[in-house]
Amino acid sequence: MTEHLERENSYFKLATWRQNAVYSYPFVGILLALILTIFGRPSPQQQARKLLVSNPTRKEIPLRIFSTVLIKLKDDYIDPDLIKPMDLFTGAIEALEKEFPEIIFEKTESEYRIRIKDKRFSIKIINLSSLLSLYEKMNEVFSILESKLNNINLRDAEYRAINGMLSVLDNHSSLLTPEMYSEIKAGTRGSFTGIGIVVTLRDGYITVISSIDDTPAARAGIKPGDKIVRIGNVSTVNVTLNEAMKLLRGGEDSKTVLFIERKNAEKILRIELERSVIHLNSVSTNILPGNIGYIRIKQFTQTTETELSKALKSFNSKKINGLVLDLYNNPGGLLKQATSCANLFLDKGVIYSTVSRKNNISESKSADADDTLFKGPMVVLINEGSASASEILAGALKHHKRALLVGKTSFGKGSIQVVSENNDGSALKMTIAHYLSAGKYAIHNTGVKPHIKIGMIKSNQKNFLVSPFMVKSLIPITETLPGAGIKDKSGFFTLNFLDSSPDDDPWDVSTNNAPSPVINIASEIIKNFSNPLSTESEALNVWLKKKKLLELTKLMTILGKNGINWTKPENTTDSSALELSVKYDNHFVRAGESLSARVEVRNLGTSPAYRVFTMVKTEPEIQRREVVFGKIDPGESIIKTVHFRVDKSLPAMLWNIEYKLFSGGDSIGFPVLKTVRESRMEIIPARPPIFRMHYHFMDDSGGNGDGLIQPGENIRIRLMVVNDGPGDSGETSIKLVNETPLNMEILKGRVNFPRLLSGETRNHDFVISISKEAAGTRGKMKLVLKDKKFGIVVPAEMILNIMNPGPAPINSQGLITFPSDTVLRDGPGKFSNIIGVAKKSSIFRISGTQGSWIKLILHPERTAFAPVSEGKLMDSWQLSLPSPRWIPWFQIQAPWIKIKKMPILTDKTSVPIVVEITHPVAIIDASIERFNGKNYQKILYVQGNGKNRISINESLQVGEGFNKIRIHARANPSVNASVYQYIFYKP
Numbered sequence: 001m002t003e004h005l006e007r008e009n010s011y012f013k014l015a016t017w018r019q020n021a022v023y024s025y026p027f028v029g030i031l032l033a034l035i036l037t038i039f040g041r042p043s044p045q046q047q048a049r050k051l052l053v054s055n056p057t058r059k060e061i062p063l064r065i066f067s068t069v070l071i072k073l074k075d076d077y078i079d080p081d082l083i084k085p086m087d088l089f090t091g092a093i094e095a096l097e098k099e100f101p102e103i104i105f106e107k108t109e110s111e112y113r114i115r116i117k118d119k120r121f122s123i124k125i126i127n128l129s130s131l132l133s134l135y136e137k138m139n140e141v142f143s144i145l146e147s148k149l150n151n152i153n154l155r156d157a158e159y160r161a162i163n164g165m166l167s168v169l170d171n172h173s174s175l176l177t178p179e180m181y182s183e184i185k186a187g188t189r190g191s192f193t194g195i196g197i198v199v200t201l202r203d204g205y206i207t208v209i210s211s212i213d214d215t216p217a218a219r220a221g222i223k224p225g226d227k228i229v230r231i232g233n234v235s236t237v238n239v240t241l242n243e244a245m246k247l248l249r250g251g252e253d254s255k256t257v258l259f260i261e262r263k264n265a266e267k268i269l270r271i272e273l274e275r276s277v278i279h280l281n282s283v284s285t286n287i288l289p290g291n292i293g294y295i296r297i298k299q300f301t302q303t304t305e306t307e308l309s310k311a312l313k314s315f316n317s318k319k320i321n322g323l324v325l326d327l328y329n330n331p332g333g334l335l336k337q338a339t340s341c342a343n344l345f346l347d348k349g350v351i352y353s354t355v356s357r358k359n360n361i362s363e364s365k366s367a368d369a370d371d372t373l374f375k376g377p378m379v380v381l382i383n384e385g386s387a388s389a390s391e392i393l394a395g396a397l398k399h400h401k402r403a404l405l406v407g408k409t410s411f412g413k414g415s416i417q418v419v420s421e422n423n424d425g426s427a428l429k430m431t432i433a434h435y436l437s438a439g440k441y442a443i444h445n446t447g448v449k450p451h452i453k454i455g456m457i458k459s460n461q462k463n464f465l466v467s468p469f470m471v472k473s474l475i476p477i478t479e480t481l482p483g484a485g486i487k488d489k490s491g492f493f494t495l496n497f498l499d500s501s502p503d504d505d506p507w508d509v510s511t512n513n514a515p516s517p518v519i520n521i522a523s524e525i526i527k528n529f530s531n532p533l534s535t536e537s538e539a540l541n542v543w544l545k546k547k548k549l550l551e552l553t554k555l556m557t558i559l560g561k562n563g564i565n566w567t568k569p570e571n572t573t574d575s576s577a578l579e580l581s582v583k584y585d586n587h588f589v590r591a592g593e594s595l596s597a598r599v600e601v602r603n604l605g606t607s608p609a610y611r612v613f614t615m616v617k618t619e620p621e622i623q624r625r626e627v628v629f630g631k632i633d634p635g636e637s638i639i640k641t642v643h644f645r646v647d648k649s650l651p652a653m654l655w656n657i658e659y660k661l662f663s664g665g666d667s668i669g670f671p672v673l674k675t676v677r678e679s680r681m682e683i684i685p686a687r688p689p690i691f692r693m694h695y696h697f698m699d700d701s702g703g704n705g706d707g708l709i710q711p712g713e714n715i716r717i718r719l720m721v722v723n724d725g726p727g728d729s730g731e732t733s734i735k736l737v738n739e740t741p742l743n744m745e746i747l748k749g750r751v752n753f754p755r756l757l758s759g760e761t762r763n764h765d766f767v768i769s770i771s772k773e774a775a776g777t778r779g780k781m782k783l784v785l786k787d788k789k790f791g792i793v794v795p796a797e798m799i800l801n802i803m804n805p806g807p808a809p810i811n812s813q814g815l816i817t818f819p820s821d822t823v824l825r826d827g828p829g830k831f832s833n834i835i836g837v838a839k840k841s842s843i844f845r846i847s848g849t850q851g852s853w854i855k856l857i858l859h860p861e862r863t864a865f866a867p868v869s870e871g872k873l874m875d876s877w878q879l880s881l882p883s884p885r886w887i888p889w890f891q892i893q894a895p896w897i898k899i900k901k902m903p904i905l906t907d908k909t910s911v912p913i914v915v916e917i918t919h920p921v922a923i924i925d926a927s928i929e930r931f932n933g934k935n936y937q938k939i940l941y942v943q944g945n946g947k948n949r950i951s952i953n954e955s956l957q958v959g960e961g962f963n964k965i966r967i968h969a970r971a972n973p974s975v976n977a978s979v980y981q982y983i984f985y986k987p
Contacts, residue, residue, distance in 0.1 A: 095164025332388025395437030414443025687727030730789025
């Protein structure tokens, strides 16, 4: 009753407020619509439409997508109890805090304090208890951001805030940007308009993998391995795959031209194509030995049911003896299509039900006998990559005993998301319900269990295996949203296959279908059993045990060759007592090196121990190893060595290394030690490279030599890279990315250096071509350096002022000296790029004059410009040998961050941190952030204020477990550096 009166009172206040405010303030009417919707009144769209008709000059509502999302959450989100305004607000502002270094939010009981650079603001949150108040507070935040942050993209910031808010609710609700939503629509539509090729990015080039049958590309003879160097007027050098796809796609019957570099072709091929509708096949088929049909469904698109029906009719005409349906790594797709596919195999029963808000059954779909196309024996293949709609199909076939499931437990994504498009082309993907397989079994967080669980036992290493039954995923996915329905408690038969493939080449092939051993076992089951789920279930069980024994025999044979006895007599009494010890050469290891542990297991008991192995796990950088010992007799001790790769990019941290001992039993075994043996290893960071780069635009070879960038010219860009760091780099790649393709194109834009030694300098020339129509515009490129081993990325912007055509320099000869240090530029004008400094008393040869500027020769391949007024002309007889002493100006230099003091292990909640940040010119700012599980905190923000050195001496609060610390500094908005360290806090 009290709540009802409070609502009525709210409506009264709002009605009075509306009369006074709607026509005075442009956004109030639409804001009122939002408020009324939150309290259950007509939709904001209806209210806004009326107001906009009455006042067409009204400005757009601030945060209109944010308000739309709030309305949809209130009306349709699956669990209203999770919609807590304070938590949503915190999620939104943390997302903003992570995006903008200069923002820090500090929460107290009554307010959020916002610090932007050196300005402080506060937002009262004591009454933040409704979605209306959440909306109002976010408007306050964005008003502050808009007024205090230069060049902020409000649309992108709003998207980030929304996704931060939605991440608090569950893992699957999110806001899709217009670009992302467009790609998703194309993927589920089953068709798009283009030329019909599958491409990848290889060595900086868009490279053809294959042409789709019966498409313009196939008819034009485009081949695998062809490099597309240009699409229309745009060079593809260093473009991203997404950018290339946009260029390749277009309207139906529109034309495009591809320029292709083909192996052994004498010249670049020019191929003109007319775009058409390209149909993407989601279903592929094959006939396996024994006349068994094989169907793989890659994803459920708008055409999947049609494709599957066609395949089944074809198989029926061939009178196949059974069907293998491969759903490995099928991420889902359209629910309606998955339901229609289930109908093709089921003649009765509930396929799925949905549970919406408050656990109400809101929808149920059942099979229809009239739609059934295939009634023969079936085996369905699933794994942890099978999710959502594929779990609906697999679960229905399992629970109605229509098919035997083989593989691994599926992903467990049983929540339903609806996608609703917003006015700006973005879309909200929101969880509104849960699926129940066959109308009652839970899927979410549990997955669909196979009848036969397949594991891989790695046998290509001498001392360890990877045990498939020990762990499902190295990175557990935490889900805040609880599931619904009853859990499937049925058991499964475990069948482990021996896998001798290389570590970096597991069974999964590039097509992501089930590996051949899994397909083979499914085919064998169909050959041997027509009804394995009922009348022949016992016979199947006997057959599987024989298969399992065969694989175990193979394993014992391979282990025996390596001196490991994996036998185990029947009905043995275990009186063993195992002791585990571990020794290291050191208790520290440098990143980039290998860590070796000497693991010893001793049997102190009176009977042999069989099938002994140790599981080893490192944390937080997760690696798992299995050290295999086999049989250990009483009094015997066996020593093995286990090796760990310590990645070169790892920061300072403490590795926790856990050892757990297993023995006996089946191939799985059982734990022997009640506690985990734990040791710690200090990781010392590798000596890193520190890069700085110099670039110089020149038009000598492809232009008129006046130093200006002009239409129609080819510009040579001399790049100089120096490694100033204490360590050598790994393989280092540098590329140019064209962000204004209408103004210019990149002809040569990529270089790879196998390694840059400490102190080493490398030079390379890039070449770009300026469009003839680009006069008076600005070109923009991004220069990106990557060192894969250290995980270093240095991005920087390069701006080109494209001038109107002009005369070439007047040829001139002679010498010039500079009485003082003088700035050198790559063109005649202060708008040109600074490339270096001519040292006092240095002498240069003259190449020409350009107005009041003189053109100098720095090197046979390099020239520069300086004002004539700053030098002194000399007669050539005064000096026979010039001394062109000059210092290059390095335009791209990231700040150098040095951690002077920070522990990696502590038993205190507060630790000292001392950091020094330097830069040759000036530091914009620096920040320190802490990540502890799902908890995030920006601890510190410091402005550079033009200084070239910042010293930080602070106390840092840490949480229990591993705390990842990030120190970030910017020298300009596009050149920055980050350094990480872990602090392990154990009380």
